[in-house]
Amino acid sequence: MTKCNVILITGFLGSGKTTLLKNLLEIYSGGRRVAVIQNEYAGAGVDADELKNSGREFYLLEINNGSIFCICQFANFIEQAGELYEKYHPEIMFIEASGMADPIAAGSVFNNHPYFFLSGIVCVVDCANYEVIKRLVLPVNNQVRIADLVILNKQELVDEKRYNSIIESVIEINPIAEIASTSFCNLPDFNFADMDPISCRIAGEPVKPGTSFYSEIIKNHKIMSCAEIEDFIKDVPSSVYRMKGFIRTGAQECCLLQYVNGATSLRYLNFGVSKTEIIKISII
Amino acid sequence: MSTITGKELVKNAFGCKKCERIPWVPFVGVHAGELIGADAESYLKSEELIVNGVERAIKLYRADGIPVLFDLQLEAEALGCELMWAKDNPPSVKSHPMESGVTLEQLPKFDPSQGRIAMVMSAASALTRGNPDVAFYGLVTGPFTLALHLKGTGIFMEMYTNPQEIHKILRFCCDIARQMVLQYKRAGVEIIAVVDPMTSQIGPDLFVDFISEYAFELFRFISSEHLLSSFFVCGDASHNIEVMCDCRPDNISIDENIELESVKKICLSKGISFGGNLKLTSTLLLGDEIDCELDALECIDKGGDVGFILAPGCDLPYHTKSANLEAVSRLPADGYRQDVLRAMGSVSKNIEPIDPKMYSDDSFIKVDIITLDSGSCAPCRYMVGAAEKACEGLDRWVRIEEHKIKSREGLEKMQMFGVTKIPSICIDGVPVYQSSIPPVGDLRRDIIERMKEKGLK
Structure with missing residues (x-):
């Protein structure tokens, strides 16, 4: 059975995650079996009600992560998600992470999971307060840094100068993310296909129906030298489809690795990371 | 004390x-x-x-x-x-x-x-x-x-x-x-x-x-x-x-x-x-x-x-x-x-991956089950049970062996097979089911297919 691809939606509270979810449901529900996981804490159920009333068809799993402040307990829902998969066999699952969730911690829950794999991370940025929040709440930086797509929402609330400075600061920590600029998270022209291996292409060929993927987060605290990084990327097995992440290379520097379908790019950046974290997606 | x-x-x-x-x-x-x-x-x-x-x-x-x-x-x-x-x-x-x-x-x-x-x-x-x-x-x-x-x-x-x-x-x-x-x-x-x-x-x-x-x-x-x-x-x-x-x-x-x-x-x-x-x-x-x-x-x-x-x-x-x-x-x-x-940790540094040629004996099929210990671990017991049932009536051509990773030998075997999860089943040295107990019918079909490849039945 084809695995369910998971798209993680991150962003600080009030950035527009639920609005984005509603818009995504417009795109996906009807044609696909869609599941949504929301933390009940997010707006004390208000957001979930908003989704339920959207008139779209999807399977909603509300989790009560009691230790919402205890981000390491994110994994508690995995059992319920497994039950949801066995019952409904969703093809795509959106997870609205809590505002302070570490996307890597959340993603590692799906390491080599029999039903799910992490296929993409979207980060919604509230342009109106990003400059302040990124200085105050560190996980917001992690959310932007690791995202495949950064949505600069509420762009109408800032002038051009501020908007350009926000883009610059996003590119500074994540030069390879796609950046979309929106109001009300409205992305009519954006194609989520790149984050959706069901419809994406591998080596120019469409993915065969039934192809199964799995994801894994590789973590390591060690500082790696350039030679070690070269060694690491030299013999990537052919089963690996995509890798992306930051490699710890020193106190004030890191290396951004991007690998897609045999093509590798390495960029050395002038900020430090506390550990190497790489998301790897492979084909079974 | x-x-x-x-x-x-x-x-x-x-x-x-x-x-x-x-x-x-x-x-x-x-x-x-x-x-x-x-x-x-x-x-x-x-x-x-x-x-x-x-x-x-x-x-x-x-x-x-x-x-x-x-x-x-x-x-x-x-x-x-x-x-x-x-x-x-x-x-x-x-x-x-x-x-x-x-x-x-x-x-x-x-x-x-x-x-x-x-x-x-x-x-x-x-x-x-x-x-x-x-x-x-x-x-x-x-x-x-x-x-x-x-x-x-x-x-x-x-x-x-x-x-x-x-x-x-x-x-x-x-x-x-x-x-x-x-x-x-x-x-x-x-x-x-x-x-x-x-x-x-x-x-x-x-x-x-x-x-x-x-x-x-x-x-x-x-x-x-x-x-x-x-x-x-x-x-x-x-x-x-x-x-x-x-x-x-x-x-x-x-x-x-x-x-x-x-x-x-x-x-x-x-x-x-x-x-x-x-x-x-x-x-x-x-x-x-x-x-x-x-x-x-x-x-x-x-x-x-x-x-x-x-x-x-x-x-x-x-x-x-x-x-x-x-x-x-x-x-x-x-x-x-x-x-x-x-x-056990040091073992991993010295073990070579398994050579499939070791399993090229055409007179039988080897089914290796890697377990924690089927005597004490329920999923392992079910895995061994599934293998035994799948092989019923095939004794002439199939040999089953359990490797318990509580022992060094078992752990070495696990690493040789490249198995990462327990319990797992390998057929002729190839991991086929890892950490998921297969339906008996599926496993039997896999074994019979392998027998056909070897011209055993």
């Missing part, structure tokens, strides 16, 4: 003294409910269940120390935060009173002699009286986390726009924490853990501006009451370890997001003990006994026998496998097992 008690071991570690063995403190919260068949909500609301659950955990997990309760919503509830209860999780705070304009002065008067706090303190008294050899931790919600409960996430913006107001709330929360310390002291608890996970969300500059003053005061107060203190944090707080140490707790407890060796270096250089950082999810919740033992061994080897306490990174999930915690609990006192595990 050593006569030193668990409590003495923990205290020695807190004092950065060399320990004859590393103390083990399982952070059992609602998981104790599962041990005695109670859901999380019932458990957290009943003195009797808490006492029974914690005592069960002490016995089952050979705990040197243990928290009385792991519920960071206790004080918030008493201050008027509405809670949302769950069956297999601690509750979460549903409403933040100060978010809707309630002022500090308008919050309910904090009265620890009432409600759940009084019940918890009564449980703490019973536990400390009944288990004098165990080091009990009284968990106090840290000022920043309690402030966030009261104020909601708007607190972050207000740290920027209205810092005086945030300081006022933190001052209030620090005073609440002081009252909780006294309550625990009266109940006979000797270690106070100030649990402030939210501090991992801010950088060291904001930590110094907003947290240090209150945390420092709190740890000095705990010390003046002749109690020991620990500063609990979770999440990636590696950037804050130095400033946390500067608040002068006796101990710092971290989770798997932070590298243990770097924390050890910083803490010991400042005369502060440290603890952690077993992986809550990947090993304790989702892994098996061997995963957990190896994780614990890594912590033991990195932590060392001076000033280190072996503990999970945070509150254990409700459904944590007991067998996993039992496996960890045996390790600190079992030097022999530690040596075996180290030997």
Whole structure:
């Protein structure tokens, strides 16, 4: 059975995650079996009600992560998600992470999971307060840094100068993310296909129906030298489809690795990371 | 045999003294409910269940120390935060009173002699009286986390726009924490853990501006009451370890997001003990006994026998496998097992992957089953059973062999086959089913297919 691809939606509270979810449901529900996981804490159920009333068809799993402040307990829902998969066999699952969730911690829950794999991370940025929040709440930086797509929402609330400075600061920590600029998270022209291996292409060929993927987060605290990084990327097995992440290379520097379908790019950046974290997606 | 008690071991570690063995403190919260068949909500609301659950955990997990309760919503509830209860999780705070304009002065008067706090303190008294050899931790919600409960996430913006107001709330929360310390002291608890996970969300500059003053005061107060203190944090707080140490707790407890060796270096250089950082999810919740033992061994080897306490990174999930915690609990006192595990670790460096030619004998099919031990592990037993059933009537052509990874030979085989999960089945040296027990029919079809390839039937 084809695995369910998971798209993680991150962003600080009030950035527009639920609005984005509603818009995504417009795109996906009807044609696909869609599941949504929301933390009940997010707006004390208000957001979930908003989704339920959207008139779209999807399977909603509300989790009560009691230790919402205890981000390491994110994994508690995995059992319920497994039950949801066995019952409904969703093809795509959106997870609205809590505002302070570490996307890597959340993603590692799906390491080599029999039903799910992490296929993409979207980060919604509230342009109106990003400059302040990124200085105050560190996980917001992690959310932007690791995202495949950064949505600069509420762009109408800032002038051009501020908007350009926000883009610059996003590119500074994540030069390879796609950046979309929106109001009300409205992305009519954006194609989520790149984050959706069901419809994406591998080596120019469409993915065969039934192809199964799995994801894994590789973590390591060690500082790696350039030679070690070269060694690491030299013999990537052919089963690996995509890798992306930051490699710890020193106190004030890191290396951004991007690998897609045999093509590798390495960029050395002038900020430090506390550990190497790489998301790897492979084909079974 | 050593006569030193668990409590003495923990205290020695807190004092950065060399320990004859590393103390083990399982952070059992609602998981104790599962041990005695109670859901999380019932458990957290009943003195009797808490006492029974914690005592069960002490016995089952050979705990040197243990928290009385792991519920960071206790004080918030008493201050008027509405809670949302769950069956297999601690509750979460549903409403933040100060978010809707309630002022500090308008919050309910904090009265620890009432409600759940009084019940918890009564449980703490019973536990400390009944288990004098165990080091009990009284968990106090840290000022920043309690402030966030009261104020909601708007607190972050207000740290920027209205810092005086945030300081006022933190001052209030620090005073609440002081009252909780006294309550625990009266109940006979000797270690106070100030649990402030939210501090991992801010950088060291904001930590110094907003947290240090209150945390420092709190740890000095705990010390003046002749109690020991620990500063609990979770999440990636590696950037804050130095400033946390500067608040002068006796101990710092971290989770798997932070590298243990770097924390050890910083803490010991400042005369502060440290603890952690077993992986809550990947090993304790989702892994098996061997995963957990190896994780614990890594912590033991990195932590060392001076000033280190072996503990999970945070509150254990409700459904944590007991067998996993039992496996960890045996390790600190079992030097022999530690040596075996180290030997197992060294095996991996020397093993070559299996050569499929070894399985090219055309006269039979080899079915290898890699298990923990089918005698004691249920999934392993089912896996072996499935293989035996699938091979019924094929004895002439098929040979089945079980390799138990509790032995070095079994572990070598596991690594030779390139198997990463237990239980697994390999047909002629190729892993076919890993960690999923196949329907007998599917496995039989795979075997017969392989027989056909070899011209056996």
